[in-house]
Amino acid sequence: MTIDGRIARGDRTRAAVLDRAVARATEDGLDGLSLGQLATDLGVSKSGLFAHWRSKEELQLATIDRAAEQFREHVTRPALTAPRGVRRLWALHDHRIAFYESSVLPGGCFFAKVQFEFSARPGLVRDRLAGIFELWTEFVEGLAREAINTGELSPETDTQQLAYEIESFALTAVMKSRLLLSPDIAYRYARRAARDRLCALTTHPELLPEV
Amino acid sequence: MTIDGRIARGDRTRAAVLDRAVARATEDGLDGLSLGQLATDLGVSKSGLFAHWRSKEELQLATIDRAAEQFREHVTRPALTAPRGVRRLWALHDHRIAFYESSVLPGGCFFAKVQFEFSARPGLVRDRLAGIFELWTEFVEGLAREAINTGELSPETDTQQLAYEIESFALTAVMKSRLLLSPDIAYRYARRAARDRLCALTTHPELLPEV
DNA sequence: AATATTTACGATCGGTCGGTCGGTTATCCC
């Protein structure tokens, strides 16, 4: 089987557009994205974009999916190489902060930005974001339950509460790093907060890194 | 001295516009605000708005100031009635969550929304937001230092780290309550996280409320 | 070589945006 060059070209264009859209959305938001500007940036025509997505909303949904994929690549997948338990929980948080630190996305975090943008705006975009965020939360809670199973966390640990707190530290790092503090300081707070919390809860604090 | 009716009318209009602008900005953002829509909502003409603010940016800046004033009314001032120390620190967090809970602002929190919106967009708006946020952070850190002075927190307590963590819990409550969880649950997480943290740090846990 | 398919483009549409301007109305001062 040979590859259809036409479709391959379309795929390449789509990927380039979505990567650019994810990056720009971290600065201007998903609605702040202008199709004309996006097209100009990429050296294509605005009407060319409509050949791939029939409306702006469809492009926004595709952008969200691409951002999720990117997040999995940079954060979730590498974190899963750590052994189950508090180390994996820590690895997830640490890789997440490192991803923000790396400035792959100029605005820091796609989902933080866009979730606030659409949190009060009903529609398909909001629903998609809510779905992804729910899966993410359940994933983190699942890692916490694994840590209970490995005996590194007490069975009485409130995994939802713990997931909430870790989420908090990461989310705030995004905002503080861009608006206020030098990024380094914000990320240090975020890391230390999560480490201290895990350290206080776990029966095996030696599994966690030093300060 | 009598009050100039013309100026009084202007003041009334200005206040009405700004209150509405603050509320709407929590849903659509400060840039998502359309002057035409805002005017229509208030039953005034668009050009009437330009009589009070010479540009959209000027209106945005005034809106920020009004939101800060509103925040002080509902959160900062009532919290200052609590005695210095961990109780005041807790009161600040508690009143803040209660303010979000009250749904005075339909989108939950003006500053959370707008800070994310402008965190990557240089300009006067961003600078104003950063300034207010810095003052706020220093204010919280100051309360934490007071708690050290009253002997309710250990002198070794990292007040900046503590302020960061409390900020995190409140910020995340805003997002989760609107996007994902039923608001009650999110606010419960936010309260419990801050209470537990203060409880673990203070030498006088009996000063804090029960779970 | 002829035809079908897919991508991409230029021109253009109606609508909304922020912003301007000349004029009207209400209130205050003398």
Next chain:
DNA sequence: GGGATAACCGACCGACCGATCGTAAATATT
């Protein structure tokens, strides 16, 4: 009562928005 002042309005502007459509170019199929 007559200016002066301040608030406010309706009409209008150029720019940009998302979206549509007919067409050209590139690639595949036959």
